[in-house]
Each structure stands twice: as C-alpha cells, then as structure tokens.
Amino acid sequence: MCTKFEKTLLCLILSIFTYTPPAAFGSEPKPDSGKLAWSGRMQTVLDVAKPLEFDRGKRLPLYLWPAINSGKLDDQTAELLVKELDRRGVGLIGSWSPRRRDDSLANGLTIARVQTRLGLRVNVNANACTYHFFNGDERTAHVDEAGKPFWDESFDSGSRKHKMGCPFALDFRKDPMREQVEFFARAYKEAGLKIDFVFADWEIDGPIEYNRAFDASKRCARCRERIKNIDDFLEFQRALRKIRSELQRYAYATPITSRFPDALVGNYAVYPHNGYRHWYDYFEYFVEGQPCLVDQRARYRVWYDDFPGTGFTFAMPVVYTWYPTYQWYDFDDSDYRWFYNMLLVASNAGENTPSDVPIISFVHWHTTAPPDDPDPKVKQLSREAYQELLWHMLLRGTDTFFLWCRQDEDAEEVRLLHEVYAAAQQYAEFLEEGTPVSFRVPKQPRPVVSGLRLGGRLLVRRTDFGSSAKRASITVGDREVHVSPMPGKCQVLSLR
Ligand SMILES: [Zn+2]
Numbered sequence: 001m002c003t004k005f006e007k008t009l010l011c012l013i014l015s016i017f018t019y020t021p022p023a024a025f026g027s028e029p030k031p032d033s034g035k036l037a038w039s040g041r042m043q044t045v046l047d048v049a050k051p052l053e054f055d056r057g058k059r060l061p062l063y064l065w066p067a068i069n070s071g072k073l074d075d076q077t078a079e080l081l082v083k084e085l086d087r088r089g090v091g092l093i094g095s096w097s098p099r100r101r102d103d104s105l106a107n108g109l110t111i112a113r114v115q116t117r118l119g120l121r122v123n124v125n126a127n128a129c130t131y132h133f134f135n136g137d138e139r140t141a142h143v144d145e146a147g148k149p150f151w152d153e154s155f156d157s158g159s160r161k162h163k164m165g166c167p168f169a170l171d172f173r174k175d176p177m178r179e180q181v182e183f184f185a186r187a188y189k190e191a192g193l194k195i196d197f198v199f200a201d202w203e204i205d206g207p208i209e210y211n212r213a214f215d216a217s218k219r220c221a222r223c224r225e226r227i228k229n230i231d232d233f234l235e236f237q238r239a240l241r242k243i244r245s246e247l248q249r250y251a252y253a254t255p256i257t258s259r260f261p262d263a264l265v266g267n268y269a270v271y272p273h274n275g276y277r278h279w280y281d282y283f284e285y286f287v288e289g290q291p292c293l294v295d296q297r298a299r300y301r302v303w304y305d306d307f308p309g310t311g312f313t314f315a316m317p318v319v320y321t322w323y324p325t326y327q328w329y330d331f332d333d334s335d336y337r338w339f340y341n342m343l344l345v346a347s348n349a350g351e352n353t354p355s356d357v358p359i360i361s362f363v364h365w366h367t368t369a370p371p372d373d374p375d376p377k378v379k380q381l382s383r384e385a386y387q388e389l390l391w392h393m394l395l396r397g398t399d400t401f402f403l404w405c406r407q408d409e410d411a412e413e414v415r416l417l418h419e420v421y422a423a424a425q426q427y428a429e430f431l432e433e434g435t436p437v438s439f440r441v442p443k444q445p446r447p448v449v450s451g452l453r454l455g456g457r458l459l460v461r462r463t464d465f466g467s468s469a470k471r472a473s474i475t476v477g478d479r480e481v482h483v484s485p486m487p488g489k490c491q492v493l494s495l496r
Contacts, residue, residue, distance in 0.1 A: 037077045041066035044410045049088040049418040054425035058432060060358060060400040061091030061121065062421045063199075066410045068093045068125050072107055078114045086120055089421060091197070093123040098180040105187055112193045121196035122188075129180040130202035130252055130267075133173045140165040140173065142220035150219075154212030155204050157283050167207035167217070167243050168226045177251040185255045195260045199316065199360075199402070201268040204283055206247050207240040209233075210301065211284060233291060237304050245309030253311035264314040268362060270307055271315035272352040277303040278344045279322055282369035298328040298341070314358045316402070317349035319393065320368040326378045333445040335385035336465045340441060342389055343396075343448065347439040350397030355435070358399040363390070365416055366409050383416055384488075388463040390420040391490070395450035395461055397436045427452075427490065430459040437476045447472035449483050458493045462486065 036043055045067050067090050070081060085092050092115070094108035112122045134140050141149035142165055152164040188195055207213075217223035218230055229235045253265045269281070276293050278300050286292070292299040307315065319342045329337045346361060353359050365386045367378065390401070401421060405413040424431060434452030442448060445466030451474050452459045462472055462483045473480040481493060 051087040063402040095125040096184040142166040152216035181255040241304035249311040266314040276300040336445040338381040351439040392450040449474040
C-alpha cells in the first residue's frame with residue numbers, strides 16, 4: 001500500500017524518467033509552462049536546422065551565433081539541448097563572463113559536463129574575457145610632448161567611443177586580463193573537464209595600426225621614443241602587430257593551451273594570409289597614403305603576418321557581405337561583386353594556412369553593416385550565389401563555418417548555411433582527407449571551379465558567372481582537368 005505522499009513521489013520520479021522535450025522541434029508539444037527552457041534564438045536554430053541525413057563523423061560541428069547564449073540550464077535540459085543540436089551537426093557554445101563569473105562558470109560547467117559525457121566537443125565563447133585592455137585608465141593613453149594624455153578617436157563610431165590609447169602603455173594590463181581567462185580555464189581543469197574549442201571576437205581594442213592610429217602615434221612622445229623610424233608605416237605596423245599578437249598569446253591563448261594542449265583557440269579575423277587584407281571591418285576605413293594593393297576601386301591593405309605570434313591553433317577568416325564591397329567593382333553580374341571579394345578572402349586563408357591548422361570561417365549573408373540610408377543600387381547577394389560560395393569555401397580549405405548574424409536574421413541565415421553544411425557531409429572523406437587543388441579567383445565574371453583531391457579522385461564544383469565561357473577547367477598538378485557545367489551540384493572525377 002502506498003501512502004499519498006509515496007504515490008506523489010513515485011509520480012515525480014516517473015515524470016523525471018519519462019521527461020518530454022520542452023518546446024518545439026517542429027510539431028513536438030510545448031512545455032506546460034509555455035516558457036522555453038532555453039533562449040528563443042536557440043529554438044529558432046532547432047526549428048530551422050533539420051537533423052543530419054549523413055552522419056557528421058569526425059568533422060567539426062557547425063557553430064552559430066544564435067547557439068551561444070542558451071540561458072541557464074539544468075543538467076537534464078542541457079543534455080537534451082546538446083543532443084538535439086548535435087543531431088543537427090551544431091555545437092552548443094558555453095559563455096564565460098568575468099562580470100558574472102560565478103553564474104557563467106556554473107552554466108559553462110553544466111554544458112561542459114554533458115558534452116564530455118556524450119563524447120562531444122566542449123565549446124566556449126571567451127569573448128567577454130578579452131575586453132578591455134584599453135579600459136579607460138589614463139595610464140593607457142598616448143602622451144603628447146607636454147606630458148598630457150590623449151586618445152586616438154579615429155575608432156569611434158557615432159555615439160560609441162573607443163578609448164584607443166598607446167600601444168606601449170599596456171604592460172600593466174596584461175596580468176589582470178590574463179586572469180579573466182585563467183579563472184575559467186583553471187576551474188574546468190579542476191573539475192576534470194576538457195576544452196576543445198574556444199573563440200573570441202576581440203576587435204576594437206589593443207593596438208591597431210589603421211584608421212588614424214599612425215597620426216596619433218606620431219604625436220605621442222612615448223611612441224616616438226619606442227619606434228625608431230616612426231615615419232615608416234611598415235615599421236610602425238610591425239611594432240604594433242607584435243604587441244597585439246603578444247597580448248592575444250599571453251592573456252588569452254596560453255592560459256587555455258597550457259592546460260588543454262589540444263584545444264582549438266582562435267580569434268575573429270586572425271588567420272594566415274598572403275600579406276594583404278581584402279576587407280574592412282565596420283569600424284575601419286582607408287586613409288590615403290597607406291600601403292595597399294589596388295584592384296578597381298578596392299584598396300587591399302598590407303597586413304602583417306600576425307597569426308604565428310598569437311599561439312592560436314585555428315584560423316578564423318571573416319567572409320562577409322560588407323556593404324562597401326559592392327561598389328568597389330564594376331562587374332555587370334551583380335552577384336559576382338560580392339562573390340569575387342568573398343572568394344578572395346576565403347582563398348587567401350585556404351592557400352596560406354598550414355593543413356594541420358583548421359579553418360573556421362565567420363560567414364554572414366545579409367548585406368553587412370549598411371549605413372542608415374543605404375544606396376538602393378547596392379543589391380544583396382542572391383541566396384543561390386551565397387550557397388555556391390559556401391561550397392567553394394569547403395573545396396578551398398574551410399573546415400567549418402561560424403555564423404554571425406542579428407536576431408532578426410537568424411532563421412534565414414541558419415537555413416542557408418545549414419543546408420550546405422549538412423549536404424556537404426555526403427563527401428565526408430574528401431572534406432576530411434582531401435587537399436584543395438586551386439585557389440584561382442577569376443578577375444572577371446566567368447566559371448569558378450574549386451576542387452579537393454583525394455588519391456586518384458577529384459571532388460569538383462563549377463559555378464558559372466557571366467555569359468561567355470562554356471569551357472572551364474581546373475589545374476591539378478601539371479594537368480588541366482576539364483569540368484563540364486552541372487549547376488548546383490558537385491562532381492567526382494577520376495584522375496586516372
Ligand atoms: Zn603612444
């Protein structure tokens with residue numbers, strides 16, 4: 001005979017073991033409370049991305065901005081969420097926040113425990129831990145000849161002020177900044193957990209040589225003392241980028257890799273390259289006289305080889321539809337204005353990154369960072385061309401993608417990206433073991449061909465722009481391989 005209390009207890013226990021998923025993977029029932037167990041953005045990912053048809057195997061998961069901040073999860077909900085995302089090939093990312101240390105650590109550990117138990121990667125967003133070296137402390141400012149501190153205001157955007165200061169005044173900031181990362185990395189180690197992937201989006205902070213930074217340093221007594229030939233931009237660039245790389249290595253990469261040597265650690269926009277940067281961030285602009293490569297109206301800035309000094313273990317190029325890109329080129333084929341530039345960026349990273357360093361590319365489809373009154377002539381990249389671009393990226397060395405987008409863009413951005421990520425998995429062996437054979441980007445709209453070679457076979461994709469050429473080929477070693485049109489599809493060719 002059960003007492004009423006025992007019956008209630010039994011019901012409670014049963015209800016725990018027959019736990020129904022909260023909310024909406026398609027038609028599944030909503031939880032009783034009507035409230036989601038995780039963020040609405042997370043739910044959009046679950047709604048839009050379909051479970052994978054081809055097993056993900058050893059391939060890196062897909063990373064999505066809307067799959068970062070889950071909200072507070074208990075063990076059971078975390079497990080459910082991690083599993084549901086994994087069925088879709090998406091990795092859940094826990095966030096570290098120095099301003100909410102205890103809460104964010106607790107939630108991060110919950111997610112990490114579940115991921116470890118399930119044999120999945122433990123993914124971390126350490127972005128908040130990387131701000132701010134220039135924290136507004138006047139000791140970090142430049143100083144003029146009269147000893148008066150001043151800031152470089154050329155990075156301010158509208159009402160947002162960025163107190164960019166003196167590259168040579170940051171030594172005392174290194175340890176407090178490092179401790180922001182140490183705190184979390186130490187706790188994961190002490191809890192017997194692992195860390196597999198950590199990213200940051202550290203951008204407007206620390207020494208940056210562009211915008212009007214060169215002018216500011218030339219006015220600073222300390223900078224003049226530290227840089228011998230301060231009128232030489234390349235010498236100035238080298239000095240600043242060495243410091244910038246060292247800040248990232250010391251305060252961010254090392255606290256993680258010293259404890260977790262196999263962890264992938266990287267930062268937005270830091271990747272091996274050919275000496276040029278083909279894009280500008282939303283806060284950057286060209287200043288006459290800066291060294292650059294001219295391509296129609298584009299000015300590709302000379303870029304320092306900063307990756308080796310950071311200690312990063314993966315490359316993170318940024319392949320976005322930046323608004324100004326469209327008017328740099330006068331191609332009649334509107335899509336090719338975007339495609340050309342974005343393929344240059346992806347190919348640059350693909351060609352110059354060692355094969356044992358994964359490339360995890362930030363991507364974004366909607367026209368990125370348009371002004372308040374955008375020119376109606378700037379036509380958005382078509383969905384079809386964007387998906388073609390993603391395929392070509394995969395065939396030029398990109399290992400996986402990291403979507404950045406605004407909340408109102410979530411559904412469409414996730415759908416477009418996830419479709420390609422999921423479909424590509426049918427070529428798993430090429431993606432994992434194959435070698436890219438071409439990084440050529442046609443200077444005019446014409447067929448674009450990319451390929452991965454695996455033994456005697458070649459996985460290729462051809463996408464046609466412009467109206468002329470019917471013939472297209474790809475160079476493999478010393479031979480030209482003809483590739484016939486097959487719109488929207490990859491082909492596997494024999495090289496024998
Ligand atoms: Zn200075």
